[in-house]
Amino acid sequence: MTTLSTSTASDALRIKLDLVTPALRAATTSLWREEPSEPSRRRYVAYLYEMHALIRASVPLMERAAERCAELTSHDPVAGPLVRYLERHIEQERGHDAWLLDDISVAGGDPARLADRLPSPVVAELAGAQYYWIEHEHPVALLGFIRVLEGNAPAPWLANRLAERTGLPDAAFRTVREHAELDSGHLTELDAAIDALPLTPVHETVLAVSALHTVDRIIRLFSQLANIPGGPE
Amino acid sequence: MTDDHAALDRLRSAGFNVDALGDEQISVLTGLSEHELELLEDIKRRLDDAEPEVRAHGDIAGGALF
Numbered sequence: 001m002t003t004l005s006t007s008t009a010s011d012a013l014r015i016k017l018d019l020v021t022p023a024l025r026a027a028t029t030s031l032w033r034e035e036p037s038e039p040s041r042r043r044y045v046a047y048l049y050e051m052h053a054l055i056r057a058s059v060p061l062m063e064r065a066a067e068r069c070a071e072l073t074s075h076d077p078v079a080g081p082l083v084r085y086l087e088r089h090i091e092q093e094r095g096h097d098a099w100l101l102d103d104i105s106v107a108g109g110d111p112a113r114l115a116d117r118l119p120s121p122v123v124a125e126l127a128g129a130q131y132y133w134i135e136h137e138h139p140v141a142l143l144g145f146i147r148v149l150e151g152n153a154p155a156p157w158l159a160n161r162l163a164e165r166t167g168l169p170d171a172a173f174r175t176v177r178e179h180a181e182l183d184s185g186h187l188t189e190l191d192a193a194i195d196a197l198p199l200t201p202v203h204e205t206v207l208a209v210s211a212l213h214t215v216d217r218i219i220r221l222f223s224q225l226a227n228i229p230g231g232p233e
Numbered sequence: 234m235t236d237d238h239a240a241l242d243r244l245r246s247a248g249f250n251v252d253a254l255g256d257e258q259i260s261v262l263t264g265l266s267e268h269e270l271e272l273l274e275d276i277k278r279r280l281d282d283a284e285p286e287v288r289a290h291g292d293i294a295g296g297a298l299f
Contacts (some may be wrong), residue, residue, distance in 0.1 A: 019249055019273055023280035026287045027295050033287070047297070055299070079274045095297065123293050148298065155295025179299035181285055205266045214274035218298065 009199050009207070010191035013147060016208050024152060027222040032158075034165065035229075041166040043107045043228045050221060051175070052100040054118030057127040058149075059097075064089045064131070065139035077198045078140055085193040086139075089146070092186060097173045103170055107172040122221045133206065140203050141192060144210025148218065152186045154180045155170045240265040247274045248281060 005016065011227065031047065032040070069076075069083035101111045126145075133141030166172075168210035196209070240263055245251045254262070265273070 003236050007257055007274075011257070012261045016265070016269065016273075020276045023276045023283075024296070026283045028295065030283065030287045031297065036297065051299075123249075123273075150299075152296030152298040154297055154299070158295055158297070174244065174270055174297065176297070182299075205269065209266070209268045212269060212276065216272055216276050216279075222297070223279075228267075 008095075008195045009204055010026075011209055012196045013144070013194065013211060014191075017085040017148070017151065017211055017215070024215055025224070027219040028152075029221045030226040031084055032162070032165075033226070040106070040162075041168060043161060043225060044166050044168070044172075044230070045104065045107050045230050048100055048104045048107060048175075049114070049117065049168045050120055050123060050225065052097055052104065052114070054126060055100060056097040057123075057130075058093050058146075061127060061130050061134070061142055061145070062086045062093070063171050065134045065203045066090070068134050070141040071138075072076040078138070080201060081197055082140055082194070083087045083144075085190075086142075089132055089186070089190075090180075096175065096179075097115065099178070100136065103172050103175050108143060109167075116223050120221060120224055122217050122224065126214060126221070129217075130210070133210060138203060140197065140199070140205055141206045141210040143190065144212075145214045147190060147194075147207075150190055150209050151185075152218075153182075156180045238263075240270060243270050244273065249273070249277060249279045 031043070034040070054175075060119045066083045066086045069079040070078040073083070101114075104111050130145050131143055133139075159170070159177035162168075163170055163173055164175065170177075177183070197203070199207070241251050241259065244265075245260060251259075251262075
């Protein structure tokens with residue numbers, strides 16, 4: 001079925017995502033719930049481990065999507081402008097997985113454990129689906145994944161609230177704190193990039209399926225994390 | 234009933250408040266694909282399964298992604 005509206009592509013995607021924002025917010029609320037008997041330190045460290053597992057895939061995913069665009073450019077009018085956006089965003093996101101390692105270390109986790117620690121299979125579902133769509137559908141799918149991540153940045157007060165609840169030093173919250181400031185600009189840039197692409201209705205559906213799948217799996221991931229007790233391991 | 238109404242009916246049956254949506258939203262959502270509808274229904278079920286307190290305070294939680 002094709003999209004019948006005259007909305008821009010970014011508006012159409014936002015309208016679809018608005019339907020699921022309450023579910024994503026509820027999952028986040030559950031993740032950060034207060035437990036009077038114990039600080040939520042252990043759950044925060046587990047969150048950092050899983051977010052590192054996900055974010056370390058972001059730049060490689062964008063690099064692979066850019067390579068696929070280069071393969072398509074001669075006959076695909078979306079590929080050229082898409083690769084230019086991806087090249088800019090790769091540089092904006094490069095190194096952010098290292099911030100998470102620093103946060104893990106300050107929060108009492110052990111980055112050396114990463115080699116022995118298998119992330120949640122949900123993380124593999126999140127990144128793995130993007131690899132499939134990049135390889136076998138169209139690399140524009142990755143913008144749906146990026147739209148969900150950039151569109152759900154931490155609130156400006158989250159880092160301070162988590163510091164209060166966990167008793168951890170401010171330095172353990174660099175990733176949360178800095179993305180609260182960075183990602184609103186990134187979202188504006190992404191929406192402009194989406195609207196500049198000559199997308200077909202099929203591309204728009206790929207974008208939306210990718211975005212909604214990302215929301216669905218993030219909710220699953222946060223639900224798993226929410227079941228972890230807050231106290232020391 | 235026409236195909237144009239089928240997507241909206243699916244959303245309404247899933248518990249989305251379709252009748253509160255504006256013209257632009259209706260226009261976009263009328264064209265939802267089967268895969269989009271399945272994902273929306275799945276996510277709505279997850280919200281419905283959440284505890285009432287979590288649903289009530291979800292609007293002030295912000296995000297946690299980057």
